[in-house]
Amino acid sequence: MKKRNVFFFIQAALCILLCALLSAGVVRLYAEGMARVGAGDVQSPVFTREAVLEKLTSLIPLFLLALGLLVVSVILHIRNRTPQVRDPETERNLACAGIAEPSEEMQRERGTQKKLSWFGKAGAALCMVPAVLYLCMPSHFESTQLEEVMGALLLHILPWTAAAFGLLCVTECLREKSMERETKAAVVLRRNGTSSAPRPGEEKRKNLDGEKRQQWIRGILLLAAAALIIHGVLNGSMRDVFIKAVHICTECIGLG
Amino acid sequence: MKTWWRSHRPTTRRLAQVYCALLYNANLKGFVEGKIYTGPVKNACVPGLNCYSCPGAVGACPLGALQNAAASTGARAGTYVLGILMLFGIILGRTVCGWLCPMGLIQELLHHIPTPKIRKSRITAVLSYLKYVILTVFVLAIPLWYGLKHNLPLPAFCKYICPAGTLEGAVGLLANEKNAGLFSMLGLLFTRKWVILLVVGLACVFCYRSFCRFLCPLGAIYGFFCRFALIGVRVEEGNCTRCGACIRRCPMDVRRVGDHECIHCGACMDVCPTGAISMQCGKITLKTSERVSGLKADPVFEKDQKKRIRRGHCIWAVLLVVLIAALVWFNFLAPSGTEDGSVLPQAEIGESTAPVGHAVGEQVEDFTIATTDGGTFHLKETRGHVTVINLWATYCTPCVQELPYFSQLAKEYPEISILAVHSGLVTEDDIPGYIAQRDWDGITFAVDTEDGAVYSCVGGDALLPRTIILNARGEVTYNEAGSMSHEKLEALVQAAE
Numbered sequence A: 001m002k003k004r005n006v007f008f009f010i011q012a013a014l015c016i017l018l019c020a021l022l023s024a025g026v027v028r029l030y031a032e033g034m035a036r037v038g039a040g041d042v043q044s045p046v047f048t049r050e051a052v053l054e055k056l057t058s059l060i061p062l063f064l065l066a067l068g069l070l071v072v073s074v075i076l077h078i079r080n081r082t083p084q085v086r087d088p089e090t091e092r093n094l095a096c097a098g099i100a101e102p103s104e105e106m107q108r109e110r111g112t113q114k115k116l117s118w119f120g121k122a123g124a125a126l127c128m129v130p131a132v133l134y135l136c137m138p139s140h141f142e143s144t145q146l147e148e149v150m151g152a153l154l155l156h157i158l159p160w161t162a163a164a165f166g167l168l169c170v171t172e173c174l175r176e177k178s179m180e181r182e183t184k185a186a187v188v189l190r191r192n193g194t195s196s197a198p199r200p201g202e203e204k205r206k207n208l209d210g211e212k213r214q215q216w217i218r219g220i221l222l223l224a225a226a227a228l229i230i231h232g233v234l235n236g237s238m239r240d241v242f243i244k245a246v247h248i249c250t251e252c253i254g255l256g
Numbered sequence B: 001m002k003t004w005w006r007s008h009r010p011t012t013r014r015l016a017q018v019y020c021a022l023l024y025n026a027n028l029k030g031f032v033e034g035k036i037y038t039g040p041v042k043n044a045c046v047p048g049l050n051c052y053s054c055p056g057a058v059g060a061c062p063l064g065a066l067q068n069a070a071a072s073t074g075a076r077a078g079t080y081v082l083g084i085l086m087l088f089g090i091i092l093g094r095t096v097c098g099w100l101c102p103m104g105l106i107q108e109l110l111h112h113i114p115t116p117k118i119r120k121s122r123i124t125a126v127l128s129y130l131k132y133v134i135l136t137v138f139v140l141a142i143p144l145w146y147g148l149k150h151n152l153p154l155p156a157f158c159k160y161i162c163p164a165g166t167l168e169g170a171v172g173l174l175a176n177e178k179n180a181g182l183f184s185m186l187g188l189l190f191t192r193k194w195v196i197l198l199v200v201g202l203a204c205v206f207c208y209r210s211f212c213r214f215l216c217p218l219g220a221i222y223g224f225f226c227r228f229a230l231i232g233v234r235v236e237e238g239n240c241t242r243c244g245a246c247i248r249r250c251p252m253d254v255r256r257v258g259d260h261e262c263i264h265c266g267a268c269m270d271v272c273p274t275g276a277i278s279m280q281c282g283k284i285t286l287k288t289s290e291r292v293s294g295l296k297a298d299p300v301f302e303k304d305q306k307k308r309i310r311r312g313h314c315i316w317a318v319l320l321v322v323l324i325a326a327l328v329w330f331n332f333l334a335p336s337g338t339e340d341g342s343v344l345p346q347a348e349i350g351e352s353t354a355p356v357g358h359a360v361g362e363q364v365e366d367f368t369i370a371t372t373d374g375g376t377f378h379l380k381e382t383r384g385h386v387t388v389i390n391l392w393a394t395y396c397t398p399c400v401q402e403l404p405y406f407s408q409l410a411k412e413y414p415e416i417s418i419l420a421v422h423s424g425l426v427t428e429d430d431i432p433g434y435i436a437q438r439d440w441d442g443i444t445f446a447v448d449t450e451d452g453a454v455y456s457c458v459g460g461d462a463l464l465p466r467t468i469i470l471n472a473r474g475e476v477t478y479n480e481a482g483s484m485s486h487e488k489l490e491a492l493v494q495a496a497e
Helices: A003-038 A049-058 A060-075 A088-096 A104-136 A146-191 A208-235 A237-246 B002-008 B012-024 B029-033 B062-071 B079-091 B095-100 B102-111 B122-127 B130-149 B156-160 B163-174 B177-185 B188-206 B210-215 B217-223 B245-249 B299-333 B397-412 B431-436 B453-458 B486-496
Strands: B231-235 B277-281 B284-288 B368-370 B376-378 B387-392 B417-422 B444-447 B466-470 B476-481
Touching: A003 A049, A003 A060, A003 B188, A049 A060, A049 B177, A088 A146, A104 A146, A146 B122, A146 B130, A208 A237, A208 B079, A237 B062, A237 B079, B012 B095, B012 B102, B012 B299, B062 B079, B062 B130, B062 B156, B062 B217, B079 B217, B095 B217, B102 B163, B102 B188, B102 B210, B122 B210, B130 B156, B130 B210, B130 B217, B156 B188, B163 B177, B163 B188, B177 B476, B188 B210, B210 B217, B284 B299, B387 B397, B387 B453, B397 B417, B397 B486, B417 B453, B431 B444, B466 B486, B476 B486
Parallel strands: B387 B417, B417 B444
Antiparallel strands: B231 B277, B277 B284, B368 B376, B387 B466, B466 B476
C-alpha cells in the first residue's frame, strides 16, 4: 500500500474515532443524568458544564493529533480530492452520437433501460404509497405529544422510504450496466464502419424561442416575487419572521 | 513555496463563501456576550442556510422562516418568505449553495481532510432526491398540519434534523461561559441532535457536501429555479462537443451542467476543452475558463478578460467596504435590541433585604401588568406565597407544550400565583382568543409591553420559554430558560416553599 494511502486511512480512522468518542461521551452523560433523575433527583440537570468540559478535555490529545496530521498534510501538499468518475450515460451518449441506425443489441439494451427506469419509478411510487397514506391520516397527528408522534412517523415512513430508495438504487445500477453494454455495442458498430463518427457540435440546437420564453417566465416570476414580498410586508408576515428571528426557540436549536 | 501557494491559495469562490459567512454573522460581539442580535436587520432573510439563533447572525434563516410561515398559515399567509425565496431562486438559483452558503463552506472544508473519498455514483444520484422528501415532510407538511390543526408552531426540520442550528445556535450559545445556565436544559433532544451533527460532519469528510446533496431542503427549493436563475454556469451549445468532461469533473450528482443538482461552482469551466462553459449573469459573462489556450491568443478575448478582471476588482472593493461597514455597525454602533435591565436600583420591598434584580437570591422589582381577562396583576400582592412567572409566546413550541403543566400545578397548589407573560412581540392578533381555545385554567395570562418592561424586571431575554419562581418574600429561587416537566416544576415549588 502506498504511504499516501496509509496516511489517508490513519486520518480517516482518527476522524471516525473522534466522532464516535464525542457521540459516546454525550450519550453517556445523558444516560448518567437520566439515571440521576430516575433515582428521584428531578432537580438535578442531566448535563452540567463541568461534566461536558471534562469529557471534551479528555479528547483534546486525540483532537490535537488529528489537527497535527491535517497541518502536515497541508504543508506536504497531501490531498485526496473526490476522484473523477466516468459517467456511463455521457459515455453512452457520446458513443451513440451520429449512429443513424442502431444495432439490434443497442435497441434491446435501450428497451431494457426504459423498462428498468419505469419499473424503478413505479416501484418506488408504490413503496411510498403506505408512507403517503400514513401522512394523510389526520388521526396519526392528533396528539401533541410530539416525541411519540415523531417516533411513530419515523417507524412508519422510514422503512417505506428506504425501500423506495433501495429499489431506485438497484434499478439505476442495472441501468448503468445496460448502458455500458450499449456503449460497447455502439463502439463495435462504429469500428465496423457502419456509422458516421460524431462531429463536434452536431447536436447543436439553439432554441431562441425557448430562451425568449425563459426570459418571459423569469420576468413574471420576478414580478410575482416582488408582489409577494410587498404583500408580506403589509400583511405582517415580515414581522413574523422578525419576531421568530429575535427569539431563541430552545427546542428548535436542540437545547431542549 | 510559490508552487505551494499557487495550489493552496483561496479561489474566488472560497473567498465569496468566507465573505458571506462573515457578513451573515457580522455581529461578532454576540459570541463574546453570548447573546443574539435582535435588531431590525433580522427582518431580512439571508440567502444561505445560517441559523438565526447563532450569536453572530444578523439576518433570518430562510428555512426557519419558511417553517414558521407554514406554521402560522392559519393566521396569515407567509407571503414574505415565499417572495424572498422566489427572489433568491430567480436571481441566484443554486448559486447560493455553491457560493453564498456558510454550511456549504463548512462541508467543503471538512471534505478537504485527506481521507479516502466516496465517489459519486448512480446510488448517490438517487439519494439526492431524499432532500425533496425532507422538504415535503419536515419543512412543509408537519409545520403546516400542526400550525393549522393544533395552532402549535412546530419547525420539524429545525427541531429534528438541522445540523446548522445545533452547530451555530446551540454550540454557539453553549460555548460562552455566560450561558452556563443553558446546560441545565439539555437532554434527549440535544443528545440526538448532537449525534446527527457529528454523523453529518463525518459524512462530509468522506462524501463531498453530503448534507447539501442528500438532506438540505433549501437546496431542493433553489433547485426548482435552476432553469430560470439569472446567474449561473451556462453551456454554449455551439462549442460543446458532448465529451462529458464537465460531468466527470463535477463532484455533485449532476446529469448536465446547470441542472437542479448543479451548485454553479464553476469547476467544470476549467476542464472544458473547448471553453464552452462560462459563468453568466443574463448576457454578461462573469467568469470564463482561463485554460483555453486557443482563445488566450485572441486579442478580443484578452481585452474582455482584462475588463472582467477590472470589474471583479471593483466589485471586491465595494464588497469589502460593505463588510467593514457591517462589522463596524453591528459590533460598535448598532443599538442593542433588548436590554435585560440587569442594573436596577436597590430598594427595600417587604421584609426582604435582598438587592433588586432577577438572579437567584435577589428580589424582583415590583411591576403591574394588565391581564388578558381585563384585570390587573400586581406582583406586590403576591407576597406571602410562592409565585411562578412563565415567559412564553404562541410561536414557541416548547412554551405552548409546557403550559398544561403550569395549569396542573395551579390545580394542585391553589395557594400559589401563576403568571404567564407573553412576549411583547406579538404575531397572534388575538391572544385572549388563542388562550380561550385551550384548557389552561388557573393561570393568569398577560402580554408584555412592546418595550418588554416585565421581561426586563424578571430577566427575560431572547430565550424562550423561561420560568421564574419567587418565594413568599419575593426573592428569586429559580430563574432559567428551557422546558419544564411537571415533576421538576413541583419540586421547584416545594423547594421555594
